[in-house]
Amino acid sequence: MAVAKAEDGLNRSAARKSFGMGEIVKRYGIYLFLVLAILVTTAISPAFVSGSNITNMLMQLAPLAVVVIGQTFVILVRGLDLSVASVMATAAVIATSFSGQDGAALTVLFASIAMGAATGLANGLLVTKRNVSPFLATLATMIVLQGFRFAATQGAPSGNVPPIFRLLGSAKFYGVPYNLMVMLVMAAIFAMLLHKAAFGRRVFITGGNPVTARLVGISADRVIIACYMICGGLAALAGLLLSGFVGVVDNFVGRGFELDSIVAAVMGGVALSGGRGTIPGALAGAAILVVLSNAVVMIGMPVQLQIIVKGVVIIVAASLYVRTAR
């Protein structure tokens, strides 16, 4: 993949020489696994690939995938963002805080994304200027945001989501969900930014080795802050999509997305140690999460197994990456 250029130019010649099993697993394992999961589930339950089920899965994928794109940026610079779910829920509450008419849609959009980016700025400043570990910094902003949200809504949000968000979140255009289109546009923009633009190279260099970054004249702090802001902004957008999908807004829209997005990115080959990973890989990770959750239900296993399967897959996937990275 073109991506490898920016990512590990140094290792390229070595990688070319030994194109063994390990290398294949590392580069394409996630896609192979995705295909395998789909094939196995289809074999057991043909209804899995019915049009309605596929649309259903794609609609579930879209909001998660948007968050995963942002999470990928943050993990690439050796970070982690636990505040995304809180940002999502806050965006959903903002969506219902205005008139509930389409006239308010732009206001809602700007207010939400500004809130997400501001949260990202706070995360980034804590991480870079105060050397707070990303885990803690984003945990703290998550809690603060949750508190403000509860205080603002008195625990019971009410009001309507502007109809245009309902449309974007839950309607289809000739069978293609609108939220999937939004997701694909975001994926294209941010994959270009990460894998084709100068900013992306700065992200990989900063994540790969902050000392090198400084030596070649990159302001690592600014790159890191930008990554957190991208993540916050995308999480806010995902919150709007999800609020449009579920229709009703509660204080916990997006619950679980913080961990799911990290898991998806890690499964997709984004290394927690920073500097390695791709947007397509991370999106495949998100797709696997959705496919597995759906497969458990389609195969007729108890719903509780969803979470167990998820746990097993995280550990297995992560250990495969560690093994191939050696």
Added chain:
Amino acid sequence: MNLTRSKLGFGINRSRAGIIVVVALLAILFIIGIAVSDRFGTSRNLLNIYEQSTGLALVSLGQTLAVLTGGIDLSVGSVISLVSMLTSGLISGDQSMVIPVVIGVLALGLAIGAVNGGVIILTGVHPLIVTLGTGAIIQGIALLYGLGPIGKVPKGFDYFAYGRLPGGISFGATFTMLLFLLTAFLLARTKAGRYIYATGDDPHAATLMGLPTTRIIMLVYMLTGFCSALTGVYLVSRFGVGQPYTGANYTLASITPVVVGGTMLAGGRGGVIGTLLGVYLVSLLNNLLNFLGVSTHLQLVAQGLVIIAAVSVYVEKRRIA
């Protein structure tokens, strides 16, 4: 690396610095409390704060050990939930089952910890991801066992949570405090204790020096599992029944007292006494905010701000860049 670290430390042992900060914060909150309400400083209220700290203290004790080695245990909440379900479900009101079941679930806590430690060592995957995974699996098992509150416990089982020693002092909280003191003593005075710090400070160097780092990691996660199991038993004692999500909030909550108490997430610095004071700080803060009439919603904001304040004061290990 070590150079930058000692420069940053200003020669103050970080764990001691942490304790000074927490004690100062406790004193400030206490003075504010006395100023705002006559009832705040009464022994009754203080004993109440002490009693309510038990659950968080138990789980944070184990979490501190994991963090000291540079790891983290995100499965604690699920272990608490599973253990609470098994405790009340298996005892099911039968007095004669109490002792075998409690021993059994504590052993289960140790076993789950051994699995966490084993997977971390064998796969080399970051503990954050491993325990996230095992946590999900354990939560799933708890839900397979039951989707709602299950079982009951005989009369007298609530002694752990509500029992009083002479003077009205909570039994559970005192038991927990003694457990902290014992752990602090063992950390300071035994080889294993010093190895825990060495492993967290620099695992590579510790291995090169011939320290049994794999055994230390196993030990630490087993103890963390044990503490979580104990918390599960405590919650059954407190609520009278096990519930499938009863521990969910403890996973992230257990991190707050650890870092507020001056233990670095990077490992190697800190200690359990700081954590205990951190737990008291959280309890005191919540109690004070109640007296101030602050809505429970804004109490969350206050907690988040305390974390930010604490971690900003301490400054984690300096990043290389």
